[in-house]
Amino acid sequence: MNNKYKLIEEKYIDEVASLVKVYEHIKTKAQVLVLSNDDENKAFGIGFRTIPKDSTGVAHIVEHCVLSGSRKYTTREPFMDLIKSSMQTFLNAMTFSDKTIYPVSSRNEKDFYNLMDVYLDAVFYPRMYEKKEIFLQEGWHYEIDEETEELKYNGVVYNEMKGVYSDPQNIVSDIITFNLHRDSSYGVDSGGDPAEIPSLSYENFLDFHRKHYHPSNSYIYLYGNLDMEKALSYIDENYLSNFEKETIDSEIILNEPFKKQKFISDTYSASESEMGENKDYLTYSWCMGSSTDKLDLFMRNFLSELLIDSESAPLKMAILKANLAEDVYAETSASEVLDLSIVAKNTDVKRKDEFKDLIESTLKEIISKGINKDLLRATLNKFEFAFREGGGTQRSIIYYIRALNSWLYGESPIDGLEANEMIEDLNSKIDSDFFEKYIEEKLLNNNYSLITAVEPELNKSKREEDKLKSKLQNYKSSLSKEEIEKIVAEQNNLIDFQMTEDSPKDKNTIPSLELSYINKSITHIPREEIENDFAKVLLNEQFTNSISYVTVLFDTSGSVSIDEDSKYTFEELQNYSLLTDLIGKVSTEKYNYEDLDNEIYKVMGGFTLNPTSYSDYNDKNNIYKYAELKFKVLDEKLEDALKLIDEIIQNSILTDKNRIKEILLIEKSDIESSILQNGHSIAVETVKSYYSQQGMYNNIVNGLELYFYLADLLDNFDERWESFRESLISIKNKIFNKNNLIINYTGSKETLNDNLKYFKDFVGNLSDEKYDGGTFFYNTSKSQGFTTSANVQYVSKGCDLSELGLDYNGSLSVLANILSTDYLHNNIRAKGGAYGAGVKLTLNSDILTYSYRDPNLKKTIDVYDNMYEFLENLNLTDEELKNYIIGTMNAFDPMLSPAAKGDLNLTRYISNITEDKMSEFKNQALNTTVEQLKSYAPILKESMEKNYLCVIGGEEIIKENSELFNEIINLKR
Incomplete structure (x- = not known):
């Protein structure tokens, strides 16, 4: 037993097929959850309770920034270095309304320790304290447009959240949450409201990290067939032991439950073509209690499926039969408070009273007549099935999130992992009135409820955008020449930071594997024709x-x-x-x-x-x-x-x-x-x-x-x-x-x-009649712009490389890794401010580029068109090339659940791709040379000159660039 940790609880849990141990680190009081099992996929996670006070997105921006260099790992973006060079099976970070988590996994033990160490160093010792440019890139900064000389905001999180705030369903979800929990920790947007993000100062950003990212406020997770004693000692000796226990003020502030139901009305932005009848949303929401109650935690999700989401859900059916809406779905919270909402989409806010009465009368009927027993059995079977399947390919990460549903709020993480006893107990109550009484208490007679009516407002976002432009221009006009020069200098410094290649010394800080670790064949998935x-x-x-x-x-x-x-x-x-x-x-x-x-x-x-x-x-x-x-x-x-x-x-x-x-x-x-x-x-x-x-x-x-x-x-x-x-x-x-x-x-x-x-x-019993097939053809279009009311774009170009004389081989997967994680990431995400970008080079010889929540259009196309120049000038050391090669290996031999293995086998069978062929591709990747990669530059140039282009995005920016498109089509009908 490791004497640096105190064992709190130990239990074998069938649902996760693991011996589960809960520890407390003695010196710092860090919380630790260990799931020991025979899964070759080893996982680590560290999370913190991160409670924002406002909607500046500080928790979200910190999440991005801590992964941009640390004490030991001094490249610009160790996260991207690991994406392109490790054998990770999962590598990400996530911000919730009250927590931020950093999970990783790998099937290779050395790779696992590399990933774990990079993440631990990142969260405890990030470089963002020395490099303000990290905050400016990932959060927000001023920029003066070279062509228009307009002052504007840019930043990865800023643009990501502009995309989120362009989605009416997300807006409706936020309206529900912020009004159910006004004046509480859940009454603000931890992801960030684009209108508020630019009010976050660098100093307040750093203060948030200082306060929350401490072992005394951490939730650490280990999973798989690991030597857990060794892993726990490693975490203590290299990180936790360097800290003293602190009292962290990360208390979640909750508002008082409503004494009386509330009603709220609001709007979302729509273009002229998106206006019209039945474009509104109506919602009925309840706060059912707290995640600290194991029964309430399960029942909130159970009722979501039982009453709203299933095809035979009574609330959904009642709304559809009354022609009250075109679609009905449930919204649930991922926080301490257990919110459940029924959302009627494409309805008319004038029918809000009818909507309210219908929900309540249907609940009364359910309570008085009883719930359909078959519906109860079917719904419980869904949950039992989900737990028996064990979370699928990424179960190790899913278990961590499940555990936090109770663990973060002071209860045992085991409460979030167990379900079998709960399901068995609820099955035994099907013939009682338990469910009806529960619904009566938690929904029908619950005053902590909210009705919302949300309707489209013509060009709301455009007016807000115009108002922002005016505000920024007025601000620019108020600045002295020296102050403007300071903005330009900061902007240029940021570009220099983004475009300056990491030094060999910095690159050498990133841990890597050797090619000798790589099995040259792929994992055999047995298949037999019966x-x-x-x-x-x-x-x-x-x-x-x-x-x-x-x-x-x-x-x-x-x-x-x-x-x-x-x-x-x-x-x-x-x-x-x-x-x-x-x-x-x-x-x-x-x-x-x-x-x-x-x-x-x-x-x-x-x-x-x-x-x-x-x-x-x-x-x-x-x-x-x-x-x-x-x-x-x-x-x-x-x-x-x-x-x-x-x-x-x-x-x-x-x-x-x-x-x-x-x-x-x-x-x-x-x-x-x-x-x-x-x-x-x-x-x-x-x-x-x-x-x-x-x-x-x-x-x-x-x-x-x-x-x-x-x-x-x-x-x-x-x-x-x-x-x-x-x-x-x-x-x-x-x-x-x-x-x-x-x-x-x-x-x-x-x-x-x-x-x-x-x-x-x-x-x-099937028919054996035969039918003659018809003809087929290509699309006649070549470039299309699809307009929405969104503030961001999705931009793609591509073509068939085999038409240009290049069939797929394994080295093209290495090329895709280099272009995606280096050139496209640096130019479209880091410099351009898009949330993501990449290129696919498929077995069918497709080349397909893409950007995600991208503030740009023409600039992004220019980046695609100049990929060939980057390739012409490609200069990689043997070590760099080796890392890119290793980063592609999962493409040939992915981690799969048993069901996914069967699906992959079927695809290979029908497509006539043998395991020998996949092994051949893998070995082609392993033997990739820089000269071979550079030889693809001319064909990359030719592929982009085909100008097969699709853009989905804002109407204004697409029409401003109308010369790029054969046709412009309004997307909303």
């Missing part, structure tokens, strides 16, 4: 904790096509895509849709159906198109699951006009949300549609083409209903057939063999 007479059955034998993961691929290459009379008519393909969203959510002959959702989750842990495509590695013009049905189920319920799925795909009823419209409105809402949250991914996929058959197909069935079709369909739903319904029925009858059927099974071979007869029965 002999049978009904389908192609692939077995991926994995330990899955008695869970079966099944993917059924229905070949749609011939059954769904484009109208041959017009290459612009995608209607059947898009109706097919919409059909996949309907199956499992509409009634069947045996079950109405409310009961069906309960049946699905009583039997299974999940069910999805989506259009998907694969390209053949040997001939990428050969596209395999499938309807991908995926489900997961406990082994003993596999027969029941197959019978239920047979009912769903054979007997779904596609004639309920109102229900189908409800589902499609939610689908449209989900796409709109993803545009602002994942705009870089959508921009990348859109660029790929300009030159790739697969890219165009994916755009039609999953991308912006589908969104525009769906918006138009819903606008004219009554007129188009009859033909749409007939199309859905026709497509359903065609796609679920047994021709070229593939069944991919991940789990126990014994379970599969025991259930093959049920798979045979399932396939036997």
Whole structure:
């Protein structure tokens, strides 16, 4: 036993398959949580209770800045150095409303200790005290635009939060939180309000770090098959022992619970095209208690799913049936206070009283008549399934966050990790009135509640932006020549700091691995084709904790096509895509849709159906198109699951006009949300549609083409209903057939063999009719700008390198690592102020650049266009090249959950990519030379000259640069 720590609690916990020990560091009172198990992925985390007093984003900015150099690691950005050179399986930092955490993980023990040491040195001894430029880059600074000579703000966090504040759903969430908890620690934005971030001074920023980043205020975490005694000694000897215990004032201030329900109205910004009827939000929110209560912590999340998020959730169904909103979803807090909100999206604030009355009358009905027992069982099964799965690929990090749900507030971290006993106890109460009484107390009779009404305000953000410009210009006018020169000098010093390469001495401070640590082959994932007479059955034998993961691929290459009379008519393909969203959510002959959702989750842990495509590695013009049905189920319920799925795909009823419209409105809402949250991914996929058959197909069935079709369909739903319904029925009858059927099974071979007869029965019920396929083509566009009311952009360029004579090889992954973590990061993120940037070089020979929450447009395009110059002048030492190579290794041999291993095997099988080929790519990467990398410069230049460009962003900046685009399209419909 390490005498530097006091053991507080010890317990084996099935849910995390770990021996859990809770310690206190004797000298500093640092809190330590240890999860010992046989997982090869080793994790470390350190977190601090960080309680902001205002919305300047100080906690968020400190999070960014501590990772920009430290006492021992003196490069400009050790975080990026590790991203590009370590074998990390997770490396990030996160700011919550009351905590900041720094988790890392790696399968390599030496790499793990390297990562842990860099993070510990970063949080306790950051260089930001000596280098103000770190604060200016990551937080905010003044800048004078070279072209316009306007004074403006820039900074990574500043621009990141401008993007966050462009998202109406985030604005609604903030309005709820800040008004439920006004005058408390949760009444301010720890991420930062862009209007307040520039009021944060460098001195106050440093004071926040001094106060909160101390071992006495820390929560340290270790996980995996580590020698924990060794790891604990290392942390003590190298860090904790250097500090004395301090009393840290990180108290969370809570406001008094409301004596009476409150009502708040507010607005979000919208452009002229985004205005219109039913663009409002209505919310009903409750504060249900504290995370320190184990039952309340579980029940808040349980009620979120039970009452709001599931397909058969009674509050959601009541709102949709009353046509009160187009979409309904739950919001929950991640803090000491347990907030639960039901959000009605795309509604009318004039109906707020009706909304309130409907919520309360539905709750009263639930309490008086009782909750559907099948709904209770299905919801509890979802939670039991989630805990049995163990958090997936990143479970080590998920466990840390779960533990903090109780640990940060003075309770045992074990309370946040255990759930089995709670679920078992709640299962035993299904036939009692426990749930009804709980809902009555915590929701219906809870005065600590809030109604909010939020509606669009025309050009609100533009007025605020104009007001800010005016304020800054007035400020600039008030400055003396010397003061302006000082701003310019500080700006130039920052650019020099950003663009000055780290010295060899500084680079040598970053720990690294040797190539000898790298296995030249990739991890074998066993796959076996099971002999049978009904389908192609692939077995991926994995330990899955008695869970079966099944993917059924229905070949749609011939059954769904484009109208041959017009290459612009995608209607059947898009109706097919919409059909996949309907199956499992509409009634069947045996079950109405409310009961069906309960049946699905009583039997299974999940069910999805989506259009998907694969390209053949040997001939990428050969596209395999499938309807991908995926489900997961406990082994003993596999027969029941197959019978239920047979009912769903054979007997779904596609004639309920109102229900189908409800589902499609939610689908449209989900796409709109993803545009602002994942705009870089959508921009990348859109660029790929300009030159790739697969890219165009994916755009039609999953991308912006589908969104525009769906918006138009819903606008004219009554007129188009009859033909749409007939199309859905026709497509359903065609796609679920047994021709070229593939069944991919991940789990126990014994379970599969025991259930093959049920798979045979399932396939036997399918149609065996054959259909002729249609033609396909590329997008006719080359460059598009999609306008929103956002204050930031997502910018992507790309092309097919094989058209320019370069097929993928492993060295291109090394090139992508260098360009992303060095050139693009330095110029677009560090210097340009975007939240992120990178480039993908794929097995299909795509080159696809992207930026995320980017304040720029033309400057970012210029950076892409000049990648080749950076490459021409590339000068790497052997050590630097080795580190970049090591940083790519996870791309060839990623850490995967058992289910993900089965998915990867299926992709490789259909795409004709063998493990030998992946090993060949890995060895090509291992043998990359600087000369080889530099030889790609001309083709990089040529690829950007293709000018395949997609930008999603602010209307004003896109229109100012209209000459860049073939067409400009308003995104919101």
